[in-house]
Amino acid sequence: MTASSAPCTMTEALDGLLEKYGVRPVIGWRLLSAFEAVAGDDWLLAPATTIESDEPCDRVVPLLPWRAERRFVELKRLVDEKTVVPLVMGRLARFTDGGESALPHELYRMLDLCEWLAGDRIVTVFATITQGGCANVLCRLADGVVTSIEVSGTLPAGSEPIDRHELIARRGVACDRVVDTQVPQSSVYLLADGGAKTYTDTDAELIGLPSEQVFLVRAAYRVLSEPELAEQWRNRHRRLRGLVRLAINSDRRRQRLAVEGA
């Protein structure tokens, strides 16, 4: 698929990828932009943050779409290939217009990134949470790495998220933001009648879809290509929901809490 035959929907896009690469899913599937219970035997592929249960049924596959973002893939590669090594500290921040209701979803995403990028497990959490979906969480990982997670939902409605993910090691620092900048940069800046517009297209095969949909399609494609991932991500979903609860409880109890079984 190329830009000249851009997909119109996520389902078309996913179908196109499966066909192009000859992937034959082991089961029927439906790709949902938000989880909803649908009758039948198909796998229900939905963003994990929209699945409000620790133990969804076996048909439900929680997708972790941020793991399909190129910048996170490359950050993880820098860690896995020991380009930056060994990690000492992580600093993860994301601000959105989501308000308080977005807080659990934002924490879920960031807690996953915290463990996935570092390749390690969180063992303790201490969180402070206030209005506006603001949370400042300090996580200690099993090998001693300390990571901050800073989220807020206070940006004005319609704002693009502002985020930053930095991994600091004895040899090198990896970050998805340019040194000496405060906000994300874009690939294209259009300054014309109607004001300024920016574009950051990262996927030539799926060009035309909004970024969030691109990441969801890519995550779904991974699961359908590697069906064993479905069970892994169900287990991951259970752990991440537990970590979110732990952070919220840490704030309520004003205590540093240990992850069960850590």
Next chain:
Amino acid sequence: MKPVKIAMLSLTHGHTRKYYQTLRDSPRLDWIACSADNPVVRDRFERAVAGVPCYLDPQEMFDRHPEIEAVVLASANHRHLEQIQTCVQRGVHILSMKIPTFDLAEYDRMIEMVERAGLVCQIELELHYNPVVHRVKKLLEEKAIGDLFSIGATNITLSPVWAFPWQGVPEESYGSRVPLRHDDARFRGGALCDHPHIFDLLRWLTAADFDFIHAEVAPNLRRDLVVEDMLLVNGKMTDGTAFLLDPSWSRLEERLVEPGPGWEVFPKRMEVNLLVHGSRGSLLADCFGPNVYHNGAPNDRYTVQYTYFDEWIGLIDEFVDCIRNGHTPRINLRHHRRTIRAMNACYESIATGEPVGL
């Protein structure tokens, strides 16, 4: 206004060089003399500044220049009490570096001595004179983002210990040798002791005090340091504002014994950024930016060249005003004590693994 006759002591603090231009240029100061802690420091000073006598014995400096009215204590933290005692005996006003002492009993002696002598003792927290911080303060006072919910602040730098070794010696930086934790071979006295500014800023921007504080120390970037170099802090203020602070030495450096070009390994050697969230939006600020960039001499590395604002001008203006007009500095010993208490609470939290109520 009659210029204040001023001197500097020790010349071993990392901020020493930042005073040279201000002490020379300010029409409100008459720079009389210096005393250096050792011949190496004196040589460095004499290469940088001409025409100001530099002694190796502070008593000799004071004896030869009884006209000295005020001093900058540009010294290691463990020298401050003794130097303040000297100043009090001689009736000399004091501009202290950012950490008078971490020992609160010692701190209270300093307060008592200075107040009894009727001297000005101003603490050097230069961000109070930073134009970006002033803009932030004004915007917050105008409720540009509504009511405050959360403040994040970084005060991250390279480590100055190779040029200013006392900052890596627990007894000279923290004042004593206290293990970080019972199971940790490191001691108090590292990056945290270098970065009180953001703790102070929280109090200034919120007009509140610390309610509780929690800190986590990470493994060191520099394994050969015996003090901490990487840590993170969170907690809440008494007005409910949550905070997240990064006071780490997280930017690696070349181990120069004299700071200069080529110091940076990471392109940016220092950052103070603020992220403030409120009921009507968020505010992001870089207190030392934007800057210019180069990849030239000496190492051909991409490097941030700061377009510094000179906070030291405002700081000195306030100091002189306090001396001449009998005012009390905004950052006086008594005010600053709570900031020091909060920083000590970080160490307590690291030791216990629990938040510390203040």
